[in-house]
Amino acid sequence: MSELDEIRRKRMQQLQQQQQMAAAQQGASIEQMQQEEARKQQFEQEKKNALRQIMSPEARQRLANLRLTKPELVNGIEMQLISLAQAGRLQIPVTDATLKQILKETMGSKREIHITRK
Numbered sequence: 001m002s003e004l005d006e007i008r009r010k011r012m013q014q015l016q017q018q019q020q021m022a023a024a025q026q027g028a029s030i031e032q033m034q035q036e037e038a039r040k041q042q043f044e045q046e047k048k049n050a051l052r053q054i055m056s057p058e059a060r061q062r063l064a065n066l067r068l069t070k071p072e073l074v075n076g077i078e079m080q081l082i083s084l085a086q087a088g089r090l091q092i093p094v095t096d097a098t099l100k101q102i103l104k105e106t107m108g109s110k111r112e113i114h115i116t117r118k
Contacts, residue, residue, distance in 0.1 A: 054090070
């Protein structure tokens with residue numbers, strides 16, 4: 001029985017060590033996720049501040065409305081506006097009319113669909 005007890009004790013120690021290692025890894029991954037989330041929030045805040053300086057309120061409102069339907073397009077346009085403003089190739093503030101022109105150029109021509117009934 002003593003050998004059996006010894007085997008059980010060793011196995012319990014192994015299981016406890018595995019649980020401790022798993023808990024440590026999980027704690028590290030949670031910490032990494034929290035750090036990544038904090039970086040994302042900081043980046044978004046910096047982007048909002050930059051856009052607030054670059055764009056007029058009407059243009060910001062137009063982008064906010066467009067974000068509801070095409071968020072990927074809006075993110076791309078926002079990054080383009082920020083990079084152009086940093087390079088000095090953009091007249092600040094960007095008005096609603098200027099934003100409309102940028103959107104027309106970015107979106108290109110739409111395909112029209114015609115349905116004919118017979």
